[in-house]
Amino acid sequence: MYLHIGVILLVMAAAYTAANRLKLSVELRMLSATLAGGITGAFFHTPPLMQLGRHMIEGSFTYLDVMLVFVTATIFIEIMATSGSVNFVVRGIVTTFFRVRMLALFLLMFVILIPGALTGAGSVSVLTVGAPCALALGYLGVSRGRSAAILFIIAGLSAAAPPVNIWAMIVSAGTAIPYVGFELPLGIPVLLLGTFTMLTLGWRQEQRLSLEQVLAEMPPVPEGMAWWRVALPFGVFFGLVVIGRVLPFTIPIMGLPLQFVLSAAVALAVSPGPINILTLSRDTVKKLTPLLATMAVVGAMQQVMTVTGVKGLISFAVISVPLIMLYALLVFIIPASEGVLTYGGAAIIGIPLVWFLDSRGLHATVVIAGLSLLWPLGDGLPPTALIGRLTMMVTEYRESYISFLKKTWIPWLAITLVGILMVIFSAKLAFLVEWSM
Amino acid sequence: MTVIMIVYYLITAFTAAMLIWNFIREKSDRQKMVLYLIVLTPLLLRILRIR
Amino acid sequence: MTRTAIYKMSLAAIFGLVSGIAGYQFYEHRHYQAPIIAGPGVTRVVKLHEYCPSLKGTPADTDVFFLEGAGDGGTVLLVANTHSNEPAARLTAEIFLENCTIQKGRLIVIPQFNNSGSRNTKPGDGYPLYFEIPTAWGKKKFRMGNRNASPLDSWPDPDVYIHYPDRSLLSYLDVRNTNRTWPGRPDGPLMERVCFAAMELIRNEQVDVAIDIHGAETMFPVTNCIVAPEKSSRIATMVQLMTQAMEGFTVNVYPSPQNFRGLSHREIGDYSNAMPFLLEAPIPFLDQPTGPKTEELLLTGRDPLLLSLARQGKLFVPYDEYGWPMKNRVGQHCSVILEIMNQLSQASPERAVVAENVPRYKDVLEHDVGYYYHNPATADPARVYPN
Numbered sequence: 001m002y003l004h005i006g007v008i009l010l011v012m013a014a015a016y017t018a019a020n021r022l023k024l025s026v027e028l029r030m031l032s033a034t035l036a037g038g039i040t041g042a043f044f045h046t047p048p049l050m051q052l053g054r055h056m057i058e059g060s061f062t063y064l065d066v067m068l069v070f071v072t073a074t075i076f077i078e079i080m081a082t083s084g085s086v087n088f089v090v091r092g093i094v095t096t097f098f099r100v101r102m103l104a105l106f107l108l109m110f111v112i113l114i115p116g117a118l119t120g121a122g123s124v125s126v127l128t129v130g131a132p133c134a135l136a137l138g139y140l141g142v143s144r145g146r147s148a149a150i151l152f153i154i155a156g157l158s159a160a161a162p163p164v165n166i167w168a169m170i171v172s173a174g175t176a177i178p179y180v181g182f183e184l185p186l187g188i189p190v191l192l193l194g195t196f197t198m199l200t201l202g203w204r205q206e207q208r209l210s211l212e213q214v215l216a217e218m219p220p221v222p223e224g225m226a227w228w229r230v231a232l233p234f235g236v237f238f239g240l241v242v243i244g245r246v247l248p249f250t251i252p253i254m255g256l257p258l259q260f261v262l263s264a265a266v267a268l269a270v271s272p273g274p275i276n277i278l279t280l281s282r283d284t285v286k287k288l289t290p291l292l293a294t295m296a297v298v299g300a301m302q303q304v305m306t307v308t309g310v311k312g313l314i315s316f317a318v319i320s321v322p323l324i325m326l327y328a329l330l331v332f333i334i335p336a337s338e339g340v341l342t343y344g345g346a347a348i349i350g351i352p353l354v355w356f357l358d359s360r361g362l363h364a365t366v367v368i369a370g371l372s373l374l375w376p377l378g379d380g381l382p383p384t385a386l387i388g389r390l391t392m393m394v395t396e397y398r399e400s401y402i403s404f405l406k407k408t409w410i411p412w413l414a415i416t417l418v419g420i421l422m423v424i425f426s427a428k429l430a431f432l433v434e435w436s437m
Numbered sequence: 438m439t440v441i442m443i444v445y446y447l448i449t450a451f452t453a454a455m456l457i458w459n460f461i462r463e464k465s466d467r468q469k470m471v472l473y474l475i476v477l478t479p480l481l482l483r484i485l486r487i488r
Numbered sequence: 489m490t491r492t493a494i495y496k497m498s499l500a501a502i503f504g505l506v507s508g509i510a511g512y513q514f515y516e517h518r519h520y521q522a523p524i525i526a527g528p529g530v531t532r533v534v535k536l537h538e539y540c541p542s543l544k545g546t547p548a549d550t551d552v553f554f555l556e557g558a559g560d561g562g563t564v565l566l567v568a569n570t571h572s573n574e575p576a577a578r579l580t581a582e583i584f585l586e587n588c589t590i591q592k593g594r595l596i597v598i599p600q601f602n603n604s605g606s607r608n609t610k611p612g613d614g615y616p617l618y619f620e621i622p623t624a625w626g627k628k629k630f631r632m633g634n635r636n637a638s639p640l641d642s643w644p645d646p647d648v649y650i651h652y653p654d655r656s657l658l659s660y661l662d663v664r665n666t667n668r669t670w671p672g673r674p675d676g677p678l679m680e681r682v683c684f685a686a687m688e689l690i691r692n693e694q695v696d697v698a699i700d701i702h703g704a705e706t707m708f709p710v711t712n713c714i715v716a717p718e719k720s721s722r723i724a725t726m727v728q729l730m731t732q733a734m735e736g737f738t739v740n741v742y743p744s745p746q747n748f749r750g751l752s753h754r755e756i757g758d759y760s761n762a763m764p765f766l767l768e769a770p771i772p773f774l775d776q777p778t779g780p781k782t783e784e785l786l787l788t789g790r791d792p793l794l795l796s797l798a799r800q801g802k803l804f805v806p807y808d809e810y811g812w813p814m815k816n817r818v819g820q821h822c823s824v825i826l827e828i829m830n831q832l833s834q835a836s837p838e839r840a841v842v843a844e845n846v847p848r849y850k851d852v853l854e855h856d857v858g859y860y861y862h863n864p865a866t867a868d869p870a871r872v873y874p875n
């Protein structure tokens with residue numbers, strides 16, 4: 001059995017490489033690998049050929065709701081950008097905090113942390129506040145590359161931050177460990193690491209501009225723009241999220257897509273100028289299609305890998321290595337699993353790993369918290385590089401992807417170290433869980 | 438079916454319509470045409486209440 | 489016609505064909521009915537919505553079977569397919585429904601508790617759509633369902649599920665998980681209504697013992713066991729000792745955690761007078777590190793990767809080349825349920841429930857599961873319930 005699963009895995013890798021040679025995009029490379037793996041599997045009747053299409057399409061449903069969040073959140077932020085709100089906000093931040101630079105950086109960190117913390121998706125941070133924050137960082141003297149690095153790392157931390165952490169939720173749900181007591185084990189490292197990132201990447205002022213110069217360089221504010229026109233749509237969004245949490249038994253379940261749609265409707269209503277929502281939506285969906293396709297294909301790939309046994313073999317390999325080696329490997333495996341499978345990595349590797357470590361006497365909640373600091377790093381790794389690519393898009397950083405990634409190395413290392421130490425010393429950190437409850 | 442659930446079908450249908458519009462408008466990028474259909478497939482099966 | 493137009497149309501045709509075939513398979517699975525035959529002991533069948541009117545007409549409504557004895561006694565409730573991807577539960581419930589007669593007291597059986605979940609598939613996990621159990625008259629075909637209700641019946645999910653009434657934060661998926669939505673509300677999300685209806689049934693029918701049948705991975709510590717809160721722990725321990733001594737298999741007793749909300753073994757006990765028990769039998773099919781997810785693996789529980797892990801000491805159940813066949817899991821469930829009834833009857837004779845004609849562990853091992861199922865084609869049509 002090992003042999004035939006190994007053959008399927010090799011065929012998938014070969015198809016991926018061949019698709020690369022044919023200059024296919026990363027989504028189509030993954031699709032080729034999936035299709036090739038599935039067809040090879042069908043020779044062994046795993047899956048039966050007539051079920052292959054069903055498995056691929058069923059897999060593409062795995063992240064359907066996440067796809068709708070992407071679409072609605074991006075349409076919302078595109079409306080805000082088109083209405084001129086973004087320029088207005090950037091101007092405001094820079095004018096108010098130009099002279100107290102470290103305070104400005106610290107406040108910007110919170111601005112980036114909040115949307116991702118509330119939604120569990122770093123992409124929401126990048127999409128809603130990424131562009132204005134990157135501009136603000138630029139005017140505070142941080143180079144474009146470092147701004148992109150800051151945005152990527154803080155957005156990743158925001159996804160790991162409490163109250164909503166999707167990786168922890170997936171692993172908790174799969175291991176029947178309650179999703180409670182994560183506030184301090186996640187909150188404290190996120191704040192420390194976020195501050196550390198702001199200090200290391202933002203400390204150096206690479207360009208010196210006077211306030212007059214900065215303001216002159218900034219895009220003009222549209223006629224009739226005012227603070228309330230910016231605040232109201234965001235207020236509606238965060239209001240809906242907060243009210244759903246405070247009054248969960250009186251407010252019906254809305255879900256993030258509807259919350260974004262309502263906020264978008266408000267944004268549209270208070271925009272000072274007219275916006276053509278149809279062409280704006282069409283162009284937003286066009287821009288998002290590669291990311292949406294990534295989500296669909298990752299789901300299909302995950303399912304084909306499961307039904308062929310490839311996923312099982314990988315997860316077998318992970319839990320068969322000795323404990324010490326496992327700790328060392330986690331540094332690479334956890335981010336890499338996210339890079340290849342997005343949230344699928346938490347399911348495929350996270351669930352058996354946490355069971356295994358739990359049975360070795362580690363504290364499961366702290367282990368999950370530690371691991372979930374590492375997963376967001378993988379959102380910058382190919383083939384998906386989901387948040388990394390979004391960050392590049394939003395910050396308009398035009399250099400190579402590798403050069404962007406290199407700029408993140410110091411916080412990357414710090415996050416890795418903290419995450420792994422949390423896993424190893426989880427039993428000693430159990431008090432954080434108790435204090436949270 | 439609740440009102441909110443109906444709204445979700447509308448959101449899905451709107452997204453599907455945007456994908457179809459882009460698919461029809463796309464003149465040259467043959468890879469992108471495939472991507473539109475990949476994303477469209479689960480959306481359509483949801484709208485038809487099949488999965 | 490331009491070349492681009494031809495290319496686009498062929499692409500659309502390919503996608504249309506594949507989605508057409510898959511769509512048909514999904515549709516068939518969602519609407520397939522596996523018949524349940526009401527055996528000689530079944531005295532009446534009602535719908536779950538009788539206990540929560542807001543369930544009426546929803547795809548979450550389901551059949552409730554009453555087996556009422558002549559003599560006075562207590563009431564035992566059997567809940568199966570809370571998680572429809574743990575099918576030993578429904579197979580066990582059907583053995584009771586088709587064969588059991590009640591001497592004293594009452595047995596209430598809900599064989600398809602999360603009906604919506606049983607008509608759903610699990611994206612990413614590559615399950616077969618169906619599995620078949622061989623019987624004397626041919627194969628009986630069942631749907632392989634999902635742990636969670638279908639998004640076609642409960643959509644959207646919240647960003648985080650806030651458990652009612654405790655406010656514990658649970659995964660967004662758990663809003664569709666009928667082992668997280670206990671005790672539920674009559675006007676909450678659909679699965680909370682399902683659990684509320686069951687709570688109402690437990691309270692109104694004065695249920696003494698509520699048994700929720702599950703399966704769990706061999707790599708999950710809480711497997712091959714009875715999960716019981718404080719009030720049920722004495723009976724659970726007796727059942728463990730008795731089955732071990734008399735029938736030669738070992739199930740462990742695992743205490744129900746205080747702070748893990750929404751589960752049947754916690755909330756049924758806290759919100760009614762009933763004693764809850766949750767039964768877990770191993771289901772290697774659900775383990776992560778296995779080979780291909782085939783119907784055979786589901787039925788035999790035999791897998792070389794798990795065997796290798798067992799030799800490394802990484803499983804929580806005994807495991808060898810024999811695997812964990814369905815008959816072992818169903819047989820254990822049958823014996824454990826009968827032994828719980830027996831212990832209840834001994835502890836409080838006025839609340840006794842005495843069941844007859846139900847096979848025990850050794851019987852199921854000898855005859856296999858399908859032996860206890862009758863042919864729906866030759867049964868009295870009035871006694872056949874599509875499900």
Ligand SMILES: [Zn+2]
Binds near residue numbers: 570571574703
């Ligand atoms: Zn279960």
